Amino acid sequence: MTAAxxxxxxxxxxxxxxxxxxxxxxxxxxxxxxxxxxxWGLPTSASGVRELGLRAVEATxxxxxxxxxxxxxxxxxxxxxxxxLEDVLAAARDAGLLVVGDAKRGDVGSxxxxxxxAWFSPDSPLRVDALTVSPYLGFGSLRGxxxxxxxxxxxxxxxxATSNPEARAGQxxxxxxxxxxxxxxxxxxxxxxxxxxxxxxxTRLGSVGVVLGATVDLGSYGVDTASLTGVPVLAPGFGHxxxxxxxxxxxxxxxxxxxxxxxxxxxxxxxxxxxxxxxRDAAEEVRACLA
Amino acid sequence: MTAAxxxxxxxxxxxxxxxxxxxxxxxxxxxxxxxxxxxWGLPTSASGVRELGLRAVEATxxxxxxxxxxxxxxxxxxxxxxxxLEDVLAAARDAGLLVVGDAKRGDVGSxxxxxxxAWFSPDSPLRVDALTVSPYLGFGSLRGxxxxxxxxxxxxxxxxATSNPEARAGQxxxxxxxxxxxxxxxxxxxxxxxxxxxxxxxTRLGSVGVVLGATVDLGSYGVDTASLTGVPVLAPGFGHxxxxxxxxxxxxxxxxxxxxxxxxxxxxxxxxxxxxxxxRDAAEEVRACLA
Numbered sequence: 001m002t003a004a005x006x007x008x009x010x011x012x013x014x015x016x017x018x019x020x021x022x023x024x025x026x027x028x029x030x031x032x033x034x035x036x037x038x039x040w041g042l043p044t045s046a047s048g049v050r051e052l053g054l055r056a057v058e059a060t061x062x063x064x065x066x067x068x069x070x071x072x073x074x075x076x077x078x079x080x081x082x083x084x085l086e087d088v089l090a091a092a093r094d095a096g097l098l099v100v101g102d103a104k105r106g107d108v109g110s111x112x113x114x115x116x117x118a119w120f121s122p123d124s125p126l127r128v129d130a131l132t133v134s135p136y137l138g139f140g141s142l143r144g145x146x147x148x149x150x151x152x153x154x155x156x157x158x159x160x161a162t163s164n165p166e167a168r169a170g171q172x173x174x175x176x177x178x179x180x181x182x183x184x185x186x187x188x189x190x191x192x193x194x195x196x197x198x199x200x201x202x203t204r205l206g207s208v209g210v211v212l213g214a215t216v217d218l219g220s221y222g223v224d225t226a227s228l229t230g231v232p233v234l235a236p237g238f239g240h241x242x243x244x245x246x247x248x249x250x251x252x253x254x255x256x257x258x259x260x261x262x263x264x265x266x267x268x269x270x271x272x273x274x275x276x277x278x279x280r281d282a283a284e285e286v287r288a289c290l291a
Numbered sequence: 292m293t294a295a296x297x298x299x300x301x302x303x304x305x306x307x308x309x310x311x312x313x314x315x316x317x318x319x320x321x322x323x324x325x326x327x328x329x330x331w332g333l334p335t336s337a338s339g340v341r342e343l344g345l346r347a348v349e350a351t352x353x354x355x356x357x358x359x360x361x362x363x364x365x366x367x368x369x370x371x372x373x374x375x376l377e378d379v380l381a382a383a384r385d386a387g388l389l390v391v392g393d394a395k396r397g398d399v400g401s402x403x404x405x406x407x408x409a410w411f412s413p414d415s416p417l418r419v420d421a422l423t424v425s426p427y428l429g430f431g432s433l434r435g436x437x438x439x440x441x442x443x444x445x446x447x448x449x450x451x452a453t454s455n456p457e458a459r460a461g462q463x464x465x466x467x468x469x470x471x472x473x474x475x476x477x478x479x480x481x482x483x484x485x486x487x488x489x490x491x492x493x494t495r496l497g498s499v500g501v502v503l504g505a506t507v508d509l510g511s512y513g514v515d516t517a518s519l520t521g522v523p524v525l526a527p528g529f530g531h532x533x534x535x536x537x538x539x540x541x542x543x544x545x546x547x548x549x550x551x552x553x554x555x556x557x558x559x560x561x562x563x564x565x566x567x568x569x570x571r572d573a574a575e576e577v578r579a580c581l582a
Contacts, residue, residue, distance in 0.1 A: 033401065033405075070402060070405070072402045072403070072409070073402075073405045075409045076408050076409045076415075077409075077415075078415060078416040079370045079373035079374035079376075079377055080370075081409075082370035086369055086370055104396070104397055104398050104425075105395070106395055106397070106425055106427070108453065108454070108455045109457075110324070112363070113363075114324075114361070114363030114364045114367045115367075118369065118372075124368075124369060125369040126366075126369045134397055134427045135427065136425045136453075136458070136461070136462075138458040138459070138460065140455075140456075140457025141455055141457050141458065159428070162399065164428055164432055165431075166400075166428065166429035166430070166432050166434075167429040167432065169429065169467070169479075170426065170427070170466060170476055170479070171427075172467075173461075173465055173466040173467075173476050174464055174465045174467075175460050175464040176463075176464075176465075185461055185464050185476075236399075
């Protein structure tokens with residue numbers, strides 16, 4: 001294990017804290033499903049996903065501070081889809097938005113370095129402020145990725161308890177500890193992420209966060225919201241999937257102010273003409289719940 | 292849960308069975324690490340990974356039947372890297388090789404459909420014979436991906452017990468069953484994969500397989516090799532990571548004939564001039580162990 005890199009004045013955690021304070025917690029998911037392209041009158045193609053992505057960035061800028069493009073819907077179109085994603089990422093950076101790449105990458109250490117360089121290198125057209133990553137190969141497999149992110153002033157969100165019901169059995173599996181105790185897989189991820197932020201000296205808001213679905217009964221997953229102090233939480237599950245923004249504080253307790261409230265079809269389904277207004281309303285709703 | 296699609300005469304499982312019988316189990320991993328590009332005298336760029344990939348395909352054709360490009364090292368270069376990967380995939384198809392895309396994708400169902408279409412659609416430049424996928428969101432989250440793969444005559448390899456030591460704690464976590472018993476996360480994946488192949492009527496070799504690292508003590512992960520009948524096994528961990536091909540039968544027991552023996556730096560480090568001969572030797576070594 002290498003020494004933790006020194007925290008940077010422009011760390012992801014610090015920048016996220018500033019965005020949360022000024023623009024609030026709304027995170028606009030850019031998920032160009034084929035049926036949304038249809039609804040928007042756009043072609044089901046790389047050019048369609050580029051157009052939807054660019055318009056979603058425009059509709060978000062000024063009303064919310066964070067966007068989260070879903071990489072799968074760009075990857076669908078191969079290299080042309082990635083070129084479209086690069087244009088969307090550039091537009092989001094130019095608009096001053098914080099960008100979370102939702103890619104859920106996860107592999108062994110030396111291979112993860114390839115992904116980390118793709119998403120964090122200053123010279124990469126895919127560079128983002130933070131990336132979602134998957135811990136099936138162990139939190140330790142993400143060591144190099146976390147360090148590379150911190151060095152680049154970027155962040156990662158590690159999947160812990162996801163919003164889909166089929167995930168429950170595995171994410172609540174019991175991991176044995178050295179001292180004879182055990183904890184759930186999800187709680188183990190949360191603990192390791194928090195410890196990593198603290199070891200990096202990030203005492204306010206960390207650069208490494210977790211994904212905790214808003215539809216999840218966190219207590220029954222073994223996750224204590226009191227343990228989330230200083231840990232950014234990316235939260236899918238609001239809207240279509242069933243969770244209500246008005247329950248933000250009751251779901252996340254003391255961590256509610258660290259939460260990125262992800263919404264996608266709730267604003268995208270307003271269409272190209274209605275989206276800016278839908279984003280404004282959704283951003284205001286999140287701010288009002290935390291006022 | 293939708294009805295299982297009927298098995299196809301040209302299912303991935305049937306094609307894999309034929310390749311294993313004629314060319315043997317060697318699977319050449321195309322992992323263009325930056326240091327390998329240096330060793331090969333190639334630029335550290337999209338053009339370098341394209342060139343290494345194309346030469347690796349040439350060096351494999353005729354001596355082995357399966358290649359496995361590691362997507363991370365192409366993604367490193369953004370859309371240009373994916374364009375390079377598309378060229379390598381096309382060359383591998385033209386050479387008659389079976390192609391496993393090593394991408395380890397994993398997301399919720401409707402998002403996984405985007406990945407499934409990227410890697411399995413007949414019109415996609417990224418189309419492969421099989422894709423590695425990650426089950427952190429539950430085997431159920433892969434339902435649509437498995438069905439799409441089967442319909443396309445493609446396959447998936449689901450991560451179960453990976454070859455890296457940091458994965459052990461999570462992959463041996465105990466998942467509670469409805470009947471009060473429990474099994475490890477890794478064993479649960481193996482059981483669900485085997486059941487899925489059987490439900491699809493694939494009685495010889497299935498189209499859905501598992502990743503089981505050759506460095507793993509499978510018994511201590513709760514995985515019984517007798518349960519692997521008819522399940523293809525993608526096996527990293529040979530060579531540099533420490534497992535020996537001569538131990539193939541002792542590691543995988545009755546499943547040894549279903550194993551894709553993955554090797555990457557073992558043959559790539561022979562360089563552009565030595566690789567064809569290294570692949571020939573490695574393929575022969577695998578065949579000899581099963582003779």
